[in-house]
Amino acid sequence: xxxxxxGGSLPRYIGQRLLLVIPMIWVILxxxxxxxxxxxxxxxxxxxxxxxxxxxLEQRREAAGLNRPLIVQYFDYLGDVVRFDxxxxxxxxxxxxxxxxxxxxxxxxxxxxxxxxxxxxIPLGLIAGRYRDNAGDVTIRLFGxxxxxxxxxVTGILFQLIFVTKLGWLPYSSDMATAPTQYVIDQNVTTHIxxxxxxLAGEWEAFREILWxxxxxxLTLGLLICGVFIRLVRVxxxxxxxxxxxxxxxxxGIKEGRVIRKHAFRNALVPVIxxxxxxxALLLSGAVLTEAxxxxxxxxxxxxxxxxxxxxxxxxxxxxxxxxxVVIVSVLIDIVNALIDPRVRY
Amino acid sequence: MVLTPLxxxxxxxxxxxxMLSALLSPFRQTSGLARWILVIGMLxxxxxxxxxxxxxxxxxxxxxxxxxxxxxxxxxxxxGGDHSFGTNYSYYDVLSRTIWGARxxxxxxxxxxxxxxxxxxxxxxISGFVGGWLDRVLVLIMDSLxxxxxxxxxxxxxxxxxxxxxxxxxxxxxxITVAYIPQYFxxxxxxxxxxxxxxxxxxxxxxxxxxRTVMVRYLLPNVVQSVPVIGTLNxxxxxxxxxxxxxxxxxxxxxxxSEWGYDLQRALADVTSDIWWxxxxxxxxxxxxITGLTLVGxxxxxxxxxxxxxxxxxxxxxxxxxxxxxxxxx
Numbered sequence: 001x002x003x004x005x006x007g008g009s010l011p012r013y014i015g016q017r018l019l020l021v022i023p024m025i026w027v028i029l030x031x032x033x034x035x036x037x038x039x040x041x042x043x044x045x046x047x048x049x050x051x052x053x054x055x056x057l058e059q060r061r062e063a064a065g066l067n068r069p070l071i072v073q074y075f076d077y078l079g080d081v082v083r084f085d086x087x088x089x090x091x092x093x094x095x096x097x098x099x100x101x102x103x104x105x106x107x108x109x110x111x112x113x114x115x116x117x118x119x120x121x122i123p124l125g126l127i128a129g130r131y132r133d134n135a136g137d138v139t140i141r142l143f144g145x146x147x148x149x150x151x152x153x154v155t156g157i158l159f160q161l162i163f164v165t166k167l168g169w170l171p172y173s174s175d176m177a178t179a180p181t182q183y184v185i186d187q188n189v190t191t192h193i194x195x196x197x198x199x200l201a202g203e204w205e206a207f208r209e210i211l212w213x214x215x216x217x218x219l220t221l222g223l224l225i226c227g228v229f230i231r232l233v234r235v236x237x238x239x240x241x242x243x244x245x246x247x248x249x250x251x252x253g254i255k256e257g258r259v260i261r262k263h264a265f266r267n268a269l270v271p272v273i274x275x276x277x278x279x280x281a282l283l284l285s286g287a288v289l290t291e292a293x294x295x296x297x298x299x300x301x302x303x304x305x306x307x308x309x310x311x312x313x314x315x316x317x318x319x320x321x322x323x324x325x326v327v328i329v330s331v332l333i334d335i336v337n338a339l340i341d342p343r344v345r346y
Numbered sequence: 347m348v349l350t351p352l353x354x355x356x357x358x359x360x361x362x363x364x365m366l367s368a369l370l371s372p373f374r375q376t377s378g379l380a381r382w383i384l385v386i387g388m389l390x391x392x393x394x395x396x397x398x399x400x401x402x403x404x405x406x407x408x409x410x411x412x413x414x415x416x417x418x419x420x421x422x423x424x425x426g427g428d429h430s431f432g433t434n435y436s437y438y439d440v441l442s443r444t445i446w447g448a449r450x451x452x453x454x455x456x457x458x459x460x461x462x463x464x465x466x467x468x469x470x471x472i473s474g475f476v477g478g479w480l481d482r483v484l485v486l487i488m489d490s491l492x493x494x495x496x497x498x499x500x501x502x503x504x505x506x507x508x509x510x511x512x513x514x515x516x517x518x519x520x521x522i523t524v525a526y527i528p529q530y531f532x533x534x535x536x537x538x539x540x541x542x543x544x545x546x547x548x549x550x551x552x553x554x555x556x557x558r559t560v561m562v563r564y565l566l567p568n569v570v571q572s573v574p575v576i577g578t579l580n581x582x583x584x585x586x587x588x589x590x591x592x593x594x595x596x597x598x599x600x601x602x603x604s605e606w607g608y609d610l611q612r613a614l615a616d617v618t619s620d621i622w623w624x625x626x627x628x629x630x631x632x633x634x635x636i637t638g639l640t641l642v643g644x645x646x647x648x649x650x651x652x653x654x655x656x657x658x659x660x661x662x663x664x665x666x667x668x669x670x671x672x673x674x675x676x
Contacts, residue, residue: 024490036506150633153611157613288498323494
């Protein structure tokens with residue numbers, strides 16, 4: 001008993017976590033499918049209803065297989081998703097193409113925002129924790145609360161107003177780039193991540209422009225996440241500073257600055273990996289709203305499009321895809337955690 | 347210390363006093379920064395609650411009013427004159443829409459929190475108490491839903507409730523409800539599972555209390571302790587979620603009620619023409635209300651454990667124990 005807990009439990013833990021992914025995704029699929037299908041009205045009449053005759057609507061329904069019993073459609077859908085086919089949007093584009101073409105933009109945005117959050121959030125959190133309850137701590141905490149409280153679309157519009165309309169420092173991010181650059185991007189599609197594509201093609205002018213357009217969306221989303229970082233890093237720092245080994249270091253006569261830098265900071269940062277996992281869902285929701293604010297051509301922007309067209313299939317497909325990503329990332333984070341911290345594996 | 351009045355005469359007065367002190371205990375037990383955070387948060391929230399309740403008297407115009415005294419409002423007029431916050435692209439008065447927006451936000455949030463609490467608590471209690479396959483199935487479902495970002499879940503649910511009778515307010519509140527149920531479920535279910543093994547539950551079983559009584563009379567009061575805190579923290583989140591749905595075009599129609607998220611979405615295009623007042627005021631209101639609610643949650647959080655323990659002792663354990671004792675004695 002004790003031996004197995006010490007020895008062979010890590011592979012078992014990883015196996016268990018991985019196995020759990022399948023039922024979870026299945027439940028999500030089922031829930032989203034039925035939530036959208038018991039909704040009044042079917043996808044076809046919701047999206048093009050009123051513009052077509054009843055007969056034409058009926059034909060479209062039949063073509064889409066929507067006149068079959070719900071349960072048949074459900075198993076059909078499950079089968080399709082297993083083969084990574086999420087159906088077609090009302091304009092005929094397969095959802096998988098939408099994901100492929102726009103996923104890169106979302107990835108770019110989330111990574112950039114994450115970087116912003118790390119660069120701003122971690123130092124502020126450490127400082128706030130180090131100088132607990134003084135003016136700096138209060139200011140930083142207030143900053144964290146307000147940035148977390150401000151919805152990304154408010155911050156986003158405000159930034160556009162200040163930095164673009166008033167100051168003229170940055171371009172309106174009414175897309176990833178201006179039309180000529182967009183042409184360059186479209187000509188050089190290899191990885192579907194525009195920044196990498198234009199860099200591979202050596203189009204540095206386009207690269208610079210995309211980066212320029214990325215600044216405000218990334219800052220907006222980054223500030224949202226950085227509030228969480230500040231709070232959690234601060235709490236970690238407070239706990240770390242109460243640790244016995246900090247006391248011991250001080251007792252050995254090590255200078256306070258060195259104790260903080262060499263002993264406390266590092267240990268306070270270990271749980272950050274968990275934070276990343278916990279905040280991934282927040283990051284994605286934030287990305288959806290940021291993209292809607294800045295017309296950033298990622299998956300969130302596509303959801304907005306699908307919502308406006310009442311395109312159930314597209315909403316369903318993109319939501320399920322994003323949920324799958326969240327599930328997989330959270331499992332990966334759990335596994336990384338187990339590798340780092342032996343206590344997690346029971 | 348607080349327990350002494352209960353034993354004495356004038357029980358009603360004592361009861362009222364202990365209820366009052368229970369209500370005020372978060373204040374008394376906080377100190378320094380935590381108290382300030384709590385007080386400021388409550389003040390901000392109170393301003394919005396006042397706006398929500400008295401919107402018809404505070405706001406100069408109705409939320410969907412486009413003319414007064416036979417004169418049409420101007421379109422996107424800058425602040426000043428009859429419209430101290432200006433007017434927006436749809437000829438609405440921004441100040442009035444901002445004030446009425448508080449009513450919408452608070453209505454939706456209260457509705458959403460109540461419904462999701464009730465559903466979450468009932469499901470969590472049953473799941474944790476009954477156990478077995480029902481528990482496993484519910485946990486799997488709730489855990490899976492918990493993983494989906496609340497915004498995405500609310501988007502899907504908003505589609506479901508889109509054509510619901512009762513209008514946008516009920517539909518949006520229900521969409522938000524769906525997104526929050528898993529949180530309450532998880533907390534209540536986990537507390538139930540650990541409380542199920544407690545001695546007082548065993549004692550209740552031993553004296554032959556039916557399962558329903560054990561659940562409702564013994565488990566429920568002990569299990570719901572953590573719910574109000576999640577409720578406060580969720581309220582802040584729910585205000586943001588409501589605005590997000592409105593911003594994405596899934597919320598409340600402008601002639602139905604004033605909703606900040608919708609107004610912000612409409613204001614998005616104004617920014618390029620240097621029209622700042624259509625976004626600034628609903629945006630500030632949104633940030634302030636969320637900040638206020640967050641501060642209340644934060645302030646409560648800092649003192650939550652001792653507070654809960656105190657309240658729990660007073661509310662749950664004492665009256666039955668006392669009456670039992672007096673009965674046996676007489």
